[in-house]
Structures are given as C-alpha cells and as structure tokens.
Amino acid sequence: MSDSVELVVLGSGPGGYTAAFRAADLGKKVVLVERYENIGGVCLNVGCIPSKALLHAAKVLDEAAELNACGIEFGKPNIDVAKLAAWKNKVVSKLTGGLKMLAKPRKVEIVQGVATFKSAHEIEVDNGTEKRVIKFENAIIAAGSRPVKLPFLPDDARIMDSTGALALNDVKGKLLVLGGGIIGLEMATVYHALGMEVTVVEMMDQLIAGCDKDIVAPLFKRVQKRYKSILLKTKVTKVEAKDDGLYVTFEGEGAPEQPERFDKILSSVGRRPNGDSIGAEKAGVKVDERGFIPVDKQMRTNVSHIFAIGDIVGNPMLAHKAIPEGRVAAEVIAGKKHYFEPAAIPSVAYTDPEIAWVGVTENEAKAKGMKYGKGVFPWAASGRSLSMNRDEGLTKILVDEATNRVIGAGIVGPNAGELIAEITLAIEMGCDVEDLALTIHPHPTLSETVAMSAEVFEGTITDLYMPKKKA
C-alpha cells in the first residue's frame, strides 16, 4: 500500500468511478476513496438502480391490472416484500461487485473510509478504526450530495428519505410523499403499486417543477385518479409523531383543515451537495454558501490541481452529467485538452407515464423571450401507443424560429426516457427540425412520434389532420 499517488478520487459514484477508471486507463496511479463498503455511490446503491428495479416490479403489477380491460384477468397478486427487496439488492450487488472487478485489472486501489483534505496535497481517510494519510498530485472531488432534511420533521423511524424508502421496510397503510419532484413521484409509483394509499404534497403549482406543464399534465391526470390526493401549492408545517401514526398539519391551497394521519412519510424535497463535509478549506478549495464547489469547463476548482465533478459542482444532479464530467477531469489531468460543454443534458422521471425533457423548455423559452416554434404530436394518434393500451402520451419539439434548429423537447408516455436520446443527439448535431422529419423511423414504434412532432411543426403531417398547413 503506497501512500503517495498521482490521483485521489473522493467518492465512488458513477462520476467518481468513471474518473478513476479513465485516469487509470490513461496511465495514472489512482486511489478511489469510498466511505461505504460497496462502491457505486448513491446511484448504484440507494438511487437510480434499485429504484428502477422496484419501478419495474411496479410497472408489471400495474400493467397486469390494466389488462382487465383487454379481457385478461390475473388474480390478486401475492406480494412478498422481503423477497422483492432481496431481488433488488441482488441487482445492486451484481453491479457493485462488477465495479470492483473493473477496478482490479486497472490497479485502482479502493480505500474505504471518510476522506477529508489535510492540505492541498494530502487527504486523510478515516475508516473508523484507523486514519491513513494519502499524498496526491491531483484530486477529483466526487463526493456527491445528500437528501435535504427538513428541520421540523421529528426523528422517527416512520419518516424516511429516498434511501429509507428503497429499503422497503413496511408497505402498508397511508404514505405521505413530501415533495412532488422526480424522486418523490418515482417512489410514490412503487409504493402505490405495492398497495399503499399515497398522498403527494408539493409547494409549487405543478408536479416536477422545471418541466413544462403540458408534459406533466398526463402524469398528473393519471396519478390523480390513482392516489388519494395531490396537494399543490401546499406545504407541511408540522408533523407530530404519535403511537398510532404521524399527524401532519398542512398549509396552503390544497390543505385539509385538520391534521391528517399517515403511517409513513417520505421526505423528498431535494438534495444538497456535500461540499461542506470534505475539509475543502484545508486544501484551499472554494465552496459556495450552498455547498457547491465552483469549477471551470475542465472541471478544475480554484486550486488548479484539484478537480470536482458531479452533484457537488451544481445542478442538475444527475449520474449522466457526473459520468462525462468525470471523464473530462481524468482526461485533463492526463494532459488532454478536453472540455465539458454539452449542448444539452436530458432529464427523465421514471414515473408511469415516464416524463423526459432536454434542451430548452417552453417555460424557459418564454422567460428568455426566445422566438421559437413547436410541434406537438399526441400519442392518441400513434398505433404503437394505442396497442399498448395507452393514449395519454405527447411528444413536443421546440424549434428556433430563425434557424429551424431543434432546441428542445419534452416527452411524456411510456419509454419517454428512451425517446429523448434521439433529440439530445439532434441538439448536439445542430439538426434542423426537417432532419428529424426526413429521418426514417421504424414503424410501428414510439420513436416515430419524434419524427411526427417534427412533421407537425413543418405542417407536413398526414397522421393528423392539421387545418392550417404550411406547405
């Protein structure tokens, strides 16, 4: 075990391990520090991956129930929550185990413990029993973020954050989801499918703030019918923990007059960066008041040999942003002149229906006074969507009026997250909207809706009747 290395990576999430592996492949001697026993960070252990496993189960449950309408009736499902959780954990350990196998041939040394900077060239790793100082030439801070804790929530086992929710300890009774963002709505989908009665409370006037309202609307319509209630423009002011439940007081537009009783609360009101907990000041690395570490386009902090990537450098807090950032940091350290400057980063909510958007949203275009046009294709006219017994989807494409270039898109419907990738590529390549319309899409697929939304914009669509055609 050497205590002086070329590169130390703090945190083994998708950004951190990507950076470590890439740097190792470029010839660097790398130590990857992870506080937990399993590498992979939030995403693999308590985030994207386990939630997707549970969402898959939820989807099958829902689809089976919906097949009633098609003349196929299953009996009431028998849900063994412990078995489901074990299966989910198996998926996770398969991936994290796989990561360790990927680290080995690269000679990336994984050190378990909590890392804090001692100086601009040293970190101390504390694994609870001993402290070890590692000297480094370069460091990449990939220490991620943690769920925001609301100060008024009592300390009670029935109140969980996203990590607790994924553990699937108890799935009976009434669930209150605090925060109608992506994480809250995904977990609401799972818990509802497993049989809980779900209430969602959100301070803003729509679910998934940041996405256009017309894209969120089909999701809202669907969950409104399924969940007990969705309280918009409402906030929780008090939670009282009693033996028979959690009594919640609301305030705002949708607030019930009396405190309501819940069996469980999921707090999913956002995440905050971990910039405050790595001793950055000892290395001279600047951390802003919110806990973010400012970086340049090469992911370099104010200290030129220390880099930072992922959630800790700013929004959006997404694994698919952290991964390319990690690559850039590793490559810059290895002497390459690379920059992180994507044209667009997509966002996806794996709810049912899925919601995905990329580039400029309509809200943003309006706020900035941009001159844009749009093409919206309703999936009610998509044979593939109807044959899936779904008709609420929409594909919306935004186009720069001056150049006819694709600048953004929003999609809602099953598999929206897969469809958004094509438009992300279109934005990166500077495609005209016509390029999308002229690209042959396989029939019948949901991907056709991308080409059709372009045709709607062009006025050349034949799968709909548009009274006013352009040409």
Added chain:
Amino acid sequence: MATQKINAPDLGGAADVDVIEVLVKVGDKIALDTPLLTLESDKATMEVPSSDVGVVKEVLVNVGDKISTGSPILVIESEAQTVAEKAAPADEKKPVSPDVSPKSSTTAQPAEKPAEKKPEKTTPQDNGTIHAGPAVRRIAREFGVNLEEVKSTGPKSRILKEDIQAYVKEKISNANGAQSGNIGLPSAPSVDFAKFGEIEKQNLSRIKKLSGKNLHRNWLLVPHVTQFGEADISEMEQFRGAQKEKLDKQGVKLTPLVFIMKAVVAALKAFPQFNASLDASGEQLILKKYFHIGVAVDTPDGLVVPVVRDVDQKGLQQLAKELSALSEKARLKQLTANDMQGGCFSISSLGGIGGTAFTPIVNVPEVAILGVSKASIKPVFEGDAFVPKLMLPLSLSYDHRVIDGADGARFMVTLCGLLSDIRNLLL
C-alpha cells in the same frame, strides 16, 4: 553552513525570459560569478552569474521555464561569507530575497509538479450558433481552434472534422512561411556540398540565430539606401592624440568613436527625422526627444548592440568610460535586455579592421545607421595644392520610407562638417 536561495538578478525589466541552458547541477561547487543559467530574451542571450558561493543543493528551474527578476533559481549551501553578506548581516538577508515559494510561483515551476498546469485559455465559442457536433467541437478544443473562423463544408453548413483539419493545415503552412521569412519567396536549394570536397557542420551561435532573424526581417522590411561620405578628421585626431597620454593615465580610452557619437547627436538634432521611428500602422512618425546611441560590438559569439543613453548630456570622458564598460560587459555575455533597449540610432564601426565602405542594415525600429570604416591619409586639394589629410570613410544606411535621398546627403554633409572641425560640436 546555511542554505541560501539564489534569485534571478535584475533582468533589465524583462519578464518571462526563457531559460535555454542550465549550467550547474546539484552538487556543483559554485563561486562568485560562476555562470548558472543562460537566458534568451528577445534581444540576446545572457548568462546569469552566481551572486553567492557554495554548493548547489537544489536547482529550481529547468530549460524551457520562463523567469523574471527575483525568480528563485537555486538553493545552495553556502560555505563562506559572501559579498552580499559582508554588506548586510546574514539574518537580514532572508527577508530581502523575495520568498517566492516554488509552489506559488507562476514563472518558475519545479519539475516534480508536472500536473499543476495552468488552466487553458478558453477559446470563445458559442455552441448556440455554431453548427458542429460534439466530436468536432472536441477536436477544435484540442487544437485551440475557434470554430467561428472555420469554413464549413458539411450538409447545411455543418463544420466537419475535415474542416478543422484543413483549417489547421492552412494555419501551419502560413506560419511556416512566415517563420522562414519566405514571404512568397523561393527558398534556396539544398545542396550536398560533401560531393565537392570535405565539409564540417557547425551550429550557429544563439546570438547569430537571433540576430540573423532580425537582420533578415529588417532587410526585407526596410527599403534601404546607403549614402557614402568622407570626413576630414585630421584635426580631431590631432586633438585626440594630445589628450591621449593624459587620459590613458586616468584609465580612460578616448577612441574616435566617442567623437563620432557626439557628432551624430549634433546631426540628429539638426535632422530630427533621423531620430525617429515609424509607428506600426506606417501612418505616423514618432519623433524622439532623447539621444540614445546603439553601438555594435563584435563578440566571439556574434554581434550585439548595447545602447549608450543620453549621449547629448554626457562629456567625451564619460562616454569613453561607459563605452568601454559596455563593450567589456558584452564580451562577458553579461548584457541585460535593458542594456540593449531604447536606441535611437546605431553606429557600426569597422574602423579598427579596415575596408573602404560597407552598407549596414538599419536596426529596426530605428530609421538609420552609420557605418564607419578605416581612416587613411589621402591627398586633398586645398587652395592651390594637394594637402595630406586623414580621411574617415562613412556609410549611412537609412529607411527610404522615412528619409528622402536629399536629407540623407544633407545629414552626411553635416556630419562630415562636424567631424572635420570639432569646435562645431560646441555650437
């Protein structure tokens, strides 16, 4: 034995000077004035002598580094009291030497920190308007290409990888052309001289390479005209001879060059367009109100041109002293960039060697240069008979963009007049 840091001496205001040679290594014993580094500024190369005595413990600069006045060069273990220490007590010295730690220094970076690179300068690029995919944007970044300058050939004017390659290729071939001075000129053929007999290859000295580039540029840039003339210096030499013995005793070497410098200054005052430079746009003449004269000095490594400042305000004796000090410095390679800056007019004297006339090249941004050849006694027809006179051949090259032929001749006549009767210098 204490360790001491040796910092770069006053480099004459020059900053970021390239280190082209490190002449000592760890363990070397160095004495006062032992050459430590060779630096190359835009004017010349110079050696940095040691200001201390001791054994080298650590070398803080590498070939290719850029250093400025005060940059740390070496850490030495001093063995004896040094000149500097005699002047000031040892404990007072520490705060005097600027404590620039190698880590924070921007100019001198020690070798063991290769990864502490300065952030790349970001080329301004607007992803919103440029039509180029991510792979093309990356290759543009790698070559530092501003995509706004690249001609696009892809569908719908998309910039392709080939477009970047073409752009870089074009830039390189342009740069090569400019570097070798081939502004569209054919290059000399490469000849295998060994075919014709025995040959030996020798590297040009640093100074030769450097001055060669400048001379070539000046030769191509400036339309040269050379005006010849002859000055009767019989009386001047008589006067100089009379003073010589006395001044020699004082250690002052009164050369004809000192008189020529004074005469040139008087001529420059009469013709201010000779004490001028053309501005970069070529639209304006910058007239100078000071009189700094460059004097070409022949050194074993090549030609250097130190500058004597404010010649108009100095007496013959003082000029003589300064001139010999500068020549000595030049021969010891100790001239700083400062010593070679700010000249208004240059004098190149080959009088000590021989020859009748030559055509010197103007030292841009100056507009004229005086060549001095060897004086000889010639018969001059005076009144009704030939009289033997000591005649000094002069060659004045000037930039014809600034100076007309008539003015060139007038300057020469004035200069000759001043030299033939040095009493005129008093007027």
